[in-house]
Amino acid sequence: MEETSIRECGLYILSDQYFLDFPSDRHMWNKQERRPYFFAVKGSNGIYWLVPLSSQVEKYRKKMQKHQKSVYCHIAKVKGEEKAFLTGNVIPVTEEYIIRPFTVNAHPYIVKNQADTRQIISKVRRYLVLVREEKLTPVVDILQIEQELLARSAAGVS
Numbered sequence: 001m002e003e004t005s006i007r008e009c010g011l012y013i014l015s016d017q018y019f020l021d022f023p024s025d026r027h028m029w030n031k032q033e034r035r036p037y038f039f040a041v042k043g044s045n046g047i048y049w050l051v052p053l054s055s056q057v058e059k060y061r062k063k064m065q066k067h068q069k070s071v072y073c074h075i076a077k078v079k080g081e082e083k084a085f086l087t088g089n090v091i092p093v094t095e096e097y098i099i100r101p102f103t104v105n106a107h108p109y110i111v112k113n114q115a116d117t118r119q120i121i122s123k124v125r126r127y128l129v130l131v132r133e134e135k136l137t138p139v140v141d142i143l144q145i146e147q148e149l150l151a152r153s154a155a156g157v158s
Contacts, residue, residue: 006048006095008121009111011037011078011102014050018097022148024140037078037102038093039085039111041124046153047092047146049124053083060084071127071136076116079104087123088138092146094153 006012038050054060060073061084072088101108111117130136131143 006040006042006098007101007108007110008040008042009117010040011053011109011111012040012050013099013102014038014093015097015099018091018093021097022140022145037109039120041090041121043092045146045150047094047149049090049128050093051090051120051124052086053078054086055081055083057082057084060086071123071130074116074120074123076111076113076120078111079109085120087120087127089140090124090127090142091140092142092149094149 037053039053041049041051043049057075061075064070064073064075070088072086074085074087075082076085077083103109111120127136131138
């Protein structure tokens, strides 16, 4: 695994080891570490929250039209193409599970549109508040994974 430094709003490729360490049949499939990239949002406790992207934009656009204020999804462009940022499928991660950043012309790709990044980050934070307040129940126990990652970090275990 190459050394990487996670930058908020960057896109990253996640290790299959994450899904072995935190198994759930409800995780999005990582496609042998070729999953459409994950958008990083930095948490206040050293955990990064990664938002998976989907190319099934129309499917999610229809869902968003039904639920105008949804915290589950945001559609934005990546390299000129629309992608669905699945904020309701966000997962907690620490740096050792990141294989590498997604790059364009050998440079890490950072989502630059500030209106989109603000909305995605806002939706992730609102979603996490609702999960912590037990008003929403995620399909994967992200709070348990977060606690395990924090415990490993405190114990110096990777």
